[in-house]
Amino acid sequence: GAGVSQSPSNKVTEKxxxxxxxCDPISGHTALYWYRQSLGQGLEFLIYxxxxxxxxxxxxxxxxxxxxxxxxxxxxxxIQRTQQEDSAVYLCASSLGLPGLDGxxxxxxxxxxxxxx
Amino acid sequence: AQSVSxxxxxxxxxxxxxxxxxxxxxxxxxxxxxxxxxxxxxHLQLLLKYFSGDPLVKGIKGFEAEFIKSKFSFxxxxxxxxxxxxxxxxxxxxxxxxxxxxxGTGTRLQVTL
Numbered sequence: 001g002a003g004v005s006q007s008p009s010n011k012v013t014e015k016x017x018x019x020x021x022x023c024d025p026i027s028g029h030t031a032l033y034w035y036r037q038s039l040g041q042g043l044e045f046l047i048y049x050x051x052x053x054x055x056x057x058x059x060x061x062x063x064x065x066x067x068x069x070x071x072x073x074x075x076x077x078x079i080q081r082t083q084q085e086d087s088a089v090y091l092c093a094s095s096l097g098l099p100g101l102d103g104x105x106x107x108x109x110x111x112x113x114x115x116x117x
Numbered sequence: 118a119q120s121v122s123x124x125x126x127x128x129x130x131x132x133x134x135x136x137x138x139x140x141x142x143x144x145x146x147x148x149x150x151x152x153x154x155x156x157x158x159x160h161l162q163l164l165l166k167y168f169s170g171d172p173l174v175k176g177i178k179g180f181e182a183e184f185i186k187s188k189f190s191f192x193x194x195x196x197x198x199x200x201x202x203x204x205x206x207x208x209x210x211x212x213x214x215x216x217x218x219x220x221g222t223g224t225r226l227q228v229t230l
Contacts, residue, residue: 031216033217033218035220040222041222042121042123042207042220042221042222042223043207043209043218043220044220045217045218045219048216048217050216056216056217059217091160091161093161098211098216103149103166103168103169103211105151105163105166106163106218107163108153108160108161108162109160110159110160111160
């Protein structure tokens, strides 16, 4: 079926504004991840959802960042009061199982490029 | 904390040259290892992975990687690169109970004609 989709593909905002980034995972994938890729950096884990379990929020850099996943499918990452250091590409991925436990492959979306002016 | 190191940040090779990109991880327990590739303008995609079994793993487009537990390494190799291999390559690891991948900082490979 279709791959992971993300919207918008690009977002330019002013410092202090709130932004919402959307992710549609592959149908049937129970696990959903958000990562952040900054210029010259690797991918930084932000948050993980698996089924009805409580999300793993250990990677969120501050309380300005939050995410939810509705109905076990679509997820929204919200950044409140954006700062210039939030500028990055935000990647969403989904998988059938866990990369550690099951060796499952994570399938990535094209990302949302966020620029905070 | 678990970490993944990629010591080659930018590699430039001529077509037909052999490639080896280094990847080292810090975790001592059970670990699953992945190489992802990001071609220009495209999203990340899996190149190959090690989960269990034969430590020599073969992936797409002629790539292979060898898991050497004693060296905590999972280096990526290709005997003869092509111009179309120009991309950024990311090594990643996940421990036995991890819900996330830990990525290296990536290696930008540029293949010249």
